[in-house]
Amino acid sequence: MINAARHELLAKVAAMYYEGDMTQSDIAAALDLSRVKIYRLLKEAREAQVVRVLIDWPLKRSPALEARLVERFGLEQALALQTGATDSALLRRQIAQLAARFLESLLADGARLSICFGSTTYEVISAIRPDFQANVRVMQATGSLPHALKEFDSSALTRQLARKLGGEARYLSSPLLADNAEAAAVIREQAVVRHALEQVRRADIALVGIGDLDPATSGFVRAGVAGSGQLRSYRERGAIGDMAWQIFDRAGQPFPCELNGRIIGVTLDELSALPRTVAVAVGLNKAAAIAGALRSGAINVLCTDEATAASVLEDGM
Amino acid sequence: MINAARHELLAKVAAMYYEGDMTQSDIAAALDLSRVKIYRLLKEAREAQVVRVLIDWPLKRSPALEARLVERFGLEQALALQTGATDSALLRRQIAQLAARFLESLLADGARLSICFGSTTYEVISAIRPDFQANVRVMQATGSLPHALKEFDSSALTRQLARKLGGEARYLSSPLLADNAEAAAVIREQAVVRHALEQVRRADIALVGIGDLDPATSGFVRAGVAGSGQLRSYRERGAIGDMAWQIFDRAGQPFPCELNGRIIGVTLDELSALPRTVAVAVGLNKAAAIAGALRSGAINVLCTDEATAASVLEDGM
DNA sequence: GCGATTAATGTGCAAATGCACAGCAGCTTC
DNA sequence: GAAGCTGCTGTGCATTTGCACATTAATCGC
Numbered sequence: 049m050i051n052a053a054r055h056e057l058l059a060k061v062a063a064m065y066y067e068g069d070m071t072q073s074d075i076a077a078a079l080d081l082s083r084v085k086i087y088r089l090l091k092e093a094r095e096a097q098v099v100r101v102l103i104d105w106p107l108k109r110s111p112a113l114e115a116r117l118v119e120r121f122g123l124e125q126a127l128a129l130q131t132g133a134t135d136s137a138l139l140r141r142q143i144a145q146l147a148a149r150f151l152e153s154l155l156a157d158g159a160r161l162s163i164c165f166g167s168t169t170y171e172v173i174s175a176i177r178p179d180f181q182a183n184v185r186v187m188q189a190t191g192s193l194p195h196a197l198k199e200f201d202s203s204a205l206t207r208q209l210a211r212k213l214g215g216e217a218r219y220l221s222s223p224l225l226a227d228n229a230e231a232a233a234v235i236r237e238q239a240v241v242r243h244a245l246e247q248v249r250r251a252d253i254a255l256v257g258i259g260d261l262d263p264a265t266s267g268f269v270r271a272g273v274a275g276s277g278q279l280r281s282y283r284e285r286g287a288i289g290d291m292a293w294q295i296f297d298r299a300g301q302p303f304p305c306e307l308n309g310r311i312i313g314v315t316l317d318e319l320s321a322l323p324r325t326v327a328v329a330v331g332l333n334k335a336a337a338i339a340g341a342l343r344s345g346a347i348n349v350l351c352t353d354e355a356t357a358a359s360v361l362e363d364g365m
Numbered sequence: 366m367i368n369a370a371r372h373e374l375l376a377k378v379a380a381m382y383y384e385g386d387m388t389q390s391d392i393a394a395a396l397d398l399s400r401v402k403i404y405r406l407l408k409e410a411r412e413a414q415v416v417r418v419l420i421d422w423p424l425k426r427s428p429a430l431e432a433r434l435v436e437r438f439g440l441e442q443a444l445a446l447q448t449g450a451t452d453s454a455l456l457r458r459q460i461a462q463l464a465a466r467f468l469e470s471l472l473a474d475g476a477r478l479s480i481c482f483g484s485t486t487y488e489v490i491s492a493i494r495p496d497f498q499a500n501v502r503v504m505q506a507t508g509s510l511p512h513a514l515k516e517f518d519s520s521a522l523t524r525q526l527a528r529k530l531g532g533e534a535r536y537l538s539s540p541l542l543a544d545n546a547e548a549a550a551v552i553r554e555q556a557v558v559r560h561a562l563e564q565v566r567r568a569d570i571a572l573v574g575i576g577d578l579d580p581a582t583s584g585f586v587r588a589g590v591a592g593s594g595q596l597r598s599y600r601e602r603g604a605i606g607d608m609a610w611q612i613f614d615r616a617g618q619p620f621p622c623e624l625n626g627r628i629i630g631v632t633l634d635e636l637s638a639l640p641r642t643v644a645v646a647v648g649l650n651k652a653a654a655i656a657g658a659l660r661s662g663a664i665n666v667l668c669t670d671e672a673t674a675a676s677v678l679e680d681g682m
Numbered sequence: 683g684c685g686a687t688t689a690a691t692g693t694g695c696a697a698a699t700g701c702a703c704a705g706c707a708g709c710t711t712c
Numbered sequence: 713g714a715a716g717c718t719g720c721t722g723t724g725c726a727t728t729t730g731c732a733c734a735t736t737a738a739t740c741g742c
Binding site for chain 2: 720721722723
């Protein structure tokens with residue numbers, strides 16, 4: 049810490065420069081010091097944080113929390129939105145927007161993006177600016193449902209996103225859920241499916257949501273993939289969350305259950321192997337699931353809000 | 366107010382320049398824009414306050430003076446800044462910073478803050494750290510002016526502050542000044558206005574400035590609410606200062622004049638009833654007005670500088 | 683007191699910045 | 713369609729800034 053008199057001098061020079069719009073030479077003349085000295089004082093003022101340049105982002109974030117998440121879970125990046133929103137729908141939309149802006153910054157021409165559809169990723173995709181163009185190849189990473197729930201209609205969304213981004217779509221022409229593990233294996237062996245999944249594994253970026261298996265709200269139930277009783281029993285036996293329709297435990301390890309075997313789509317191991325997996329999730333109730341997902345090592349970037357981030361860190365202690 | 370996409374662009378460029386230490390040419394190359402364009406974006410970002418340079422003044426206080434103020438006027442707390450600043454603009458900014466730090470310490474999540482806009486409170490609000498978040502409900506406590514003087518644009522400032530704090534804004538949708546007392550009464554009776562004023566009365570904290578009715582500098586004249594002749598005559602008849610656009614006398618009692626009746630906003634009595642009213646004011650010329658305001662009993666916390674504090678104490682003897 | 687070492691200060695120049703001016707596209711008006 | 717207007721965009725240049733290096737002052741050990 050610098051002493052008070054110097055602090056005062058630094059602040060004074062900084063005020064003359066930044067608030068008084070004087071040039072360094074003017075200040076030097078006014079204070080009877082050399083120009084270089086003023087330059088050095090200004091530099092010192094910046095270094096000592098006597099002057100701070102604050103940038104007001106349309107979406108405000110919490111760098112401190114982000115840094116802790118990055119360190120704690122070995123992430124590449126974390127995004128924690130500062131928000132006063134209490135309404136959960138509004139909050140979700142804000143997070144989706146944050147994630148969309150981030151994705152846009154990531155997607156360069158020729159990028160290959162794998163998408164695991166869920167209600168959160170649906171919102172992220174909606175939040176991507178219609179005029180954003182990047183010629184991206186969009187790949188459907190999980191199979192399709194038989195019925196047309198708008199936020200779970202994977203192939204429609206894949207196409208929509210590809211068109212929005214001005215790129216091409218690669219579909220995973222397969223049901224999301226097979227009747228049993230054997231059938232799932234057969235389906236995965238089909239040329240089109242195998243080929244599509246291979247493409248998914250070659251993505252530069254994957255986008256996933258994280259679920260908490262809550263029987264009341266889980267996409268599993270809404271999509272009719274699992275019953276609420278089934279989820280309850282999984283949770284009791286140690287399952288903590290899901291991502292890309294794969295259920296995992298507290299440690300982020302695949303949870304041994306027949307459901308995981310029946311899903312046709314990218315696996316957690318495959319997600320881990322991708323260069324960059326971006327996960328989006330909010331809600332205090334999801335904190336444990338998110339912490340588990342982060343422990344799996346499959347995620348490189350987490351996009352969430354402050355409150356959830358804090359809760360995840362607590363859980364991760 | 367700029368739109369979100371532009372705001373984003375400005376913030377991005379500003380971050381690259383100020384945080385990423387890139388030169389304007391580098392940024393131009395990276396974003397495929399011309400250097401001049403980057404220069405102009407940076408300029409716009411500064412003007413639109415998307416980037417703000419915050420100077421941290423050493424905020425040294427005078428506990429002895431503060432204690433005397435507290436005792437003499439029965440305050441909850443007094444803040445008297447020790448400063449060598451001679452330039453009055455600089456001094457005002459330092460006081461604003463002191464007040465802002467204090468407010469930040471006061472504002473907890475869920476707090477309700479009523480603001481009486483004037484040039485001083487404007488500066489206090491500017492000095493609040495953009496990264497300070499508290500989910501505060503901000504309430505406009507005095508009506509709006511017809512023209513757009515930035516430091517008097519109450520509703521814009523209310524919104525800006527609410528956004529900054531990550532909370533919500535409650536507007537007082539009413540003119541500040543009615544043509545006569547009867548019209549003012551009618552306006553006050555309107556459901557929206559009545560409701561807004563009710564909210565203001567339920568605040569936890571109020572922030573006010575104190576004016577001295579000097580015809581040459583008073584906000585009344587600058588805002589076109591009163592003529593300088595009028596102020597002169599009020600002063601001759603015993604008016605000493607104003608706060609929340611209400612004029613009072615040496616004893617801090619409402620000064621009987623038609624102007625007070627025409628103002629739509631929080632009254633001195635209502636301020637007195639609030640749990641905590643924070644007043645910010647500096648300048649030897651304001652000493653008598655400040656002493657009057659303190660005698661009114663409406664103020665719990667005074668934020669000023671050493672010299673003014675000393676002068677107020679002298680006046681208050 | 684004197685050389686050695688370190689910190690503070692100033693010189694000179696290349697790089698970065700700010701800005702006046704010119705050019706150009708889109709729009710309105712006649 | 714010409715003329716005028718408005719709002720963007722880029723060129724060219726003067727000013728301002730950042731910094732390497734030289735210089736001077738201060739501090740210390742002996």
